[in-house]
Amino acid sequence: MAEAVVEDQDPFRCCICLEPLRDPVTIPCGHNYCMDCISGCWDQESQKGELFSCPLCRETFSPRPVLKKNTMLAELVSQMRKSSRSPIASPPSPLALYAEPEDVECDFCSEKKLKAVKSCLVCLLSLCQTHVEPHYNVPALKSHKLVQASRHLQQKICSQHDRLIEVFCRTDQKCICMLCIMDEHKGHETVSAAAERKDKETDLGKTRTKFLQRIKKREKERQTIQEAVASYQRSAQEAEHHSEKIFKEFLQTVERRRSEVKELIRAQQKAAVKDAEDVLEKLEQELAELRRGHAEWEKLSLEEDHVHFLQSFQVLRSSELKPSPSFSLSPHKSFNDLNKSLSALKSEVDDLCKKNMINISGQVASVEIIVPQEPKTREDKLREKYRH
Template sequence: MAQQGVLLDQDQFCCSVCLDLLKEPVTIHCGNSYCRSCIEGCWDQDVLKGVYSCPQCRETFTPRPTLRKNNMLAELVEKLKKTGLQAAPPPALCYAGPGDVACDFCTGTRKQKALMSCLVCLASYCETHLQPHYECPAFKKHKLVKATAQLQEKICSHHDKLLEVYCRTDQQCICMLCTMDEHKGHETVSAAAERTEKQRQLGMSMQKVQQRFQEREKELKELQQAVESLKCSAQAAVEDSDKIFTELISSIERRRSEVKELIRAQEKAQVSQA
């Protein structure tokens, strides 16, 4: 039973970045713990921004926090190792291949395939690193979309805000701040509303094309029937003419034979009189 209890609690000894048992564990200000090398690797990527965040809850810190080893957690991990029990194996990893979007928070040379992209964080997440977006209240209002490599294309280059408005005047997607300056006074709708309208128009266009196709198909069928009818009429005319000429030829042959017999009969009569 004690062994089962350890298995139930061992998730707290796993690093959410590398998904393995904590190595030289450190606990940051928000209370989450990581391998020292994992959290340092994440923060090294944020040096230019000057703002450092927790990979799980996304709480930000400025300046970069000093990392200190969590001795108590390190001892517990060592005891866990000595019992011969390892952390429960993670679910089968699905690594990103050519053409796939890789998780922005996986470390190492091989990253897992991202499932979703966050339009607020401007990052893509695998199944494991996506969990905070579902579990933490701070992420509840973040907009998740199917993983895409073109995240920057959904962000306004002027204001770094989500392109969620469509300007019908200029026929382009803009952000909310754009409606207050260079697109002020323009006819605008939400991007979702414009998408729905475009889909409706496309549906109507496809319906018209389908209708025209059916009309042309009907006309072609009628033309084929007319051609077939003409062929039948022509064939009937040929057969009728053949019948008429055959009867005419037979009649002429009979008349010819009759004339020949008449001539011979007259010839015999004249010879006998002579």
């Protein structure tokens, strides 16, 4: 019985899935199978024991043979696929055909959706390997235009004329079909979608460059501010230690003044660092938005679908780079002036301390890391112009 099956067996077709071989392997008895099919079959046998058999001739093997792709047989099957008038049958394992979330689903499959391999611009359907067969064999369907399976199928069709969108109207800045040229877009400047994309890619490159330049600028500013904060904190600590040393030499009458100066330094340090950290947080948010925007433009640059490229370009173009605040940075600010004032107080009495406290407080407040400068609006510029 097995011999009869062997004689009727197509050497280029797997006897397990009954489909043309995919990733063919030859097992020790000489029979050929799809790698996924025979692996799955032997995976089930491994649960029963240590013997593995050929589904055709029932010859057994132990241990489990190591499967290697038969490259010569794979080449023969590939040549058969190319020489066939229609694509050779679907891949062997149905599990490999099921549509994943990132795949385009077949519109014809009624139950478990299979992965679509082609989309028909006439039928407006996406079809799996099985359901696309009539488009290769039925004369009435052979004239239909098939493209790679696309999620954007409806966007390729003109909603007014139900024709393929393949023209770009530069006058109205929108994608249209050939009939639109003779209708509402008559007399407008029109080009093919491919030609318009070529022009738009130039703008896209310039926009990507702007994003990269802004990112580099902001990264440099972030690094500079971080270095300034570190220097500022070191200077604040040195000032605090210096004030401690000076005030410890004071008499009991200046003890209260010592505490006031210490608190002034710490309060100013905390406020200034907090302001800098707030700016850094804004910079991080802006950098994230810039990178996200750049990624969207980068992704668009790789889009192969002209129509979807142009439609997406219009959407992204509407979100141009907005002006952002710049900052005035004082990276070398320190408490040296304060330290000198405190040293002068060493030989002074309590009355002199009272007179200098106003001066000390002002010096502490002036030691800032950065001063945010919001971008000026058109109204601000006009106001400044007439003020002068």
